[in-house]
Amino acid sequence: MATEKPLYQRTWFIVVVTFVGLSILATAVNGGGNEGSPSSSQEETSTPTPTPTPSESESESPEPSAEPSVDPDSPDNVSYFLYSTSGQFIDLEKDVSDAIERAENDQTLRLLGNVLEFAFNYGQLNALDAPTAIADQWAEGLASLDSAIELSSDAATDFVVGDITTTEMINLLYGVQSQVDNLKSIASTLE
Numbered sequence: 001m002a003t004e005k006p007l008y009q010r011t012w013f014i015v016v017v018t019f020v021g022l023s024i025l026a027t028a029v030n031g032g033g034n035e036g037s038p039s040s041s042q043e044e045t046s047t048p049t050p051t052p053t054p055s056e057s058e059s060e061s062p063e064p065s066a067e068p069s070v071d072p073d074s075p076d077n078v079s080y081f082l083y084s085t086s087g088q089f090i091d092l093e094k095d096v097s098d099a100i101e102r103a104e105n106d107q108t109l110r111l112l113g114n115v116l117e118f119a120f121n122y123g124q125l126n127a128l129d130a131p132t133a134i135a136d137q138w139a140e141g142l143a144s145l146d147s148a149i150e151l152s153s154d155a156a157t158d159f160v161v162g163d164i165t166t167t168e169m170i171n172l173l174y175g176v177q178s179q180v181d182n183l184k185s186i187a188s189t190l191e
Contacts, residue, residue, distance in 0.1 A: 014160050017109060021116050029123060072129045078190055081128050085187045089180055092121045096177045099152075103169045108160040111169075115156045118149045118176060125183070137186045145179040152176050 070077055099114035101107075122145060130138035152172045159169040 014157065018112060021112065025116055025120060070129050072131050077129055078131050081131060082187060082190060084128055085125065088121050088124050089184050092118065092180045095121065096173055099173050100170055103159065103166050103173065112156055112160065115153050118152065122146060122149055131190060134186050134189060141183045141186050145183060148176045148179045
């Protein structure tokens, strides 16, 4: 009688867990709101409100913009940028370290969780307004980090099903760490 693979090594199980993890991540990134769902919407009747005619002095003033623009070079933004990146770098480094440990100990499901966290941290870094002095380098560094994360994500699936070795997986995780180090050095030029 052939021994069956444990549940966590079966392809269908890996696909289901990955799908559930991505769904949770997508919900977290999108705010988890239920806008537009039948259970949360309430029927409202609205009566049109007459629009007041602006006086001459009001019509001469420019309309305020719908969304205030952020000055990426303001001291507040630079401080916020440095503070936020520092926290994300710490999280990413911990996730990479944890993923390497998971790969070494063949803890495949936990490895997948760490790799999913990379994407969340990347999203947080990508949402920041980089100061002009580093904006181009930052964008290039983020693109390189995104590529490294994508490679490690694809490799994690291959690792779970046994298509790549532990050493190959760990090398790709070190690739993510290398890109984090690159972004850290770019951000450090602002200090």
